[in-house]
Amino acid sequence: MAESRTIAFHTLGCKLNFSETSSLSRMLEQEGFEKKEFDDLADVYVINTCSVTDNADKECRQLVRRIQRKAPESLVVITGCYAQLKPREIADIPGVDLVLGAAEKFNIGRHIRELAKGDSARICSCDIEEVSGFHSSWSVNDRTRTFLKVQDGCDYTCSFCTIPMARGKSRSDTIANVVKNAEALAAGGVKEIVLTGVNLGDFGKGPEGIATPVSIHGREENFYALVKELDKVEGISRYRISSIEPNLLTNEIIDYVANSDKFMPHFHIPLQSGSNKTLGAMRRRYKRELYAERVNLIKKLMPHCAIGVDVIVGFPGETDEDFKDTFDFLHALDVSYLHVFTYSERDNTPALDIRPVVPVHTRNERNKTLRNLSWMKMQYFTEQHAGQTRTVLFEQHDKNGMMEGYTDNYIRVTTPYREEWVNSVVPWKI
Ligand code: SF4
Missing domain, CATH: 3.80.30.20 (tm_1862 like domain)
Structure with a gap:
């Protein structure tokens, strides 16, 4: 593997998928890949798909087409729920190089290293009954x-x-x-x-x-x-x-x-x-x-x-x-x-x-x-708590001079940005 290969990710679906993409990305960075934003040029693009979205198929096709337009020589890897459910359908999308089912998702590094841009997509998948093992x-x-x-x-x-x-x-x-x-x-x-x-x-x-x-x-x-x-x-x-x-x-x-x-x-x-x-x-x-x-x-x-x-x-x-x-x-x-x-x-x-x-x-x-x-x-629910003091954990983003956080009981709070409050639990009168 060329140690300097760059890789970009796109996640569709739920928080579970986001947490898995995040871990896959950390794992591949440790293996020598350099992470890029999905809109940037990269040697490898990974799409972690979802089966719950109505048009998983359409979204996946659109994303692959986007990659093909900007980086036709890059490798395209599709994994996630939709890849497990419909591997053949995905393999038929022009531009897809590799389809990874649930069992192979966390072996992604090895599969990418063995991959070259070719004519038809490789499918690495098995029956869901055979999928076991847990990856935190x-x-x-x-x-x-x-x-x-x-x-x-x-x-x-x-x-x-x-x-x-x-x-x-x-x-x-x-x-x-x-x-x-x-x-x-x-x-x-x-x-x-x-x-x-x-x-x-x-x-x-x-x-x-x-x-x-x-x-x-x-x-x-x-x-x-x-x-x-x-x-x-x-x-x-x-x-x-x-x-x-x-x-x-x-x-x-x-x-x-x-x-x-x-x-x-x-x-x-x-x-x-x-x-x-x-x-x-x-x-x-x-x-x-x-x-x-x-x-x-x-x-x-x-x-x-x-x-x-x-x-x-x-x-x-x-x-x-x-x-x-x-x-x-x-x-x-x-x-x-x-x-x-x-x-x-x-x-x-x-x-x-x-x-x-x-x-x-x-x-x-x-x-x-x-x-x-x-x-x-x-x-x-929010009005019921007006006037009460609850705690807010403020997030770190500065959104146009504002910061946001949630109370313990999940009421969203927005206030002018103060650096000393970032990642801190602050008492807050609603
Ligand atoms: S079968 Fe689906 S909807 Fe029902 S509990 Fe399991 S994940 Fe939830």
Whole structure:
């Protein structure tokens, strides 16, 4: 390998993908590559794709075309969820040189070294059933806040979801290793860690997807045990749990967060639908009553807690009545904001067989209705805290003389830039 080869990355999709790109980039820099911005000229371009975006295919093609126009001799490598799901489709995109599936993503350096610009793309992929092993990753874009991947894959079978097909079975890092990573991040100046995974609450299955019976202090490894060990790490002021399934968010986790100084009063809990009929068709593992119970317990113990909700509109078979159920349920629930997704068809998912299909314009209308509700919820939540003093961790960016940060309970704050506040936790009157 020419030691001076340059490499540029582009990430599509979620925080997990961003944390993995960040780790791939650090790994390749250690192997002698020089990192460039994606808009710059580079010898190698890597696109880390997503299967959730509606037009993964279109986005990927556009990016490859952009590279071909500015650097026709450069190597183009495609990895990530879409590369695992549709390797042949991607290999057929003119200009692509290498497609790396889930098992080969972290062997990227070796594959690039063996690669030469040729006529047809090489595919290095295997069946998702064969994918095992865990690679810890974290993002380092802003020293203030880091997304730390502690779990990968999912053993659930939600009928709309391709993630288990793209990322494989549920598997996790060990608690000892997560703690080691958190200590290293603290030593590097990071103040806030966002714990990230595909199904975080399922943390504890070892690299082969098997539950790990013993761990540090002889206890079973599970998410609750992880939370308690991370709480002891010195130098990290704040943790957030990126997203956790309601059926895995136990009373003991809620109770622990309520009494912890480091775990922030902020949860993100996917609901997906407020209609039990639709939840059943989605093959979710809870009913709306359990969801309401979780929210009520959180708000009882932490009235100031922010709660974000994922919800999908336009799932096949969702009638006006079912949507009204969802709207009324969310309207009455003490949650702070919604992330609204419009259902879109995914190949090889059981939801494709459910009828009737909801017309696209109805899906869009429902999306708009819930986004309006989300806006009102967010306003209400913020107004409830007016006059209170909370803590804000300010980020380092100077955006036109302004700086931003989040309160412990996830209210965004903007104020004129002050260097002494960068990466500091500051008491703040809302
Ligand atoms: S819990 Fe369901 S929606 Fe979430 S990743 Fe697993 S299968 Fe997909």
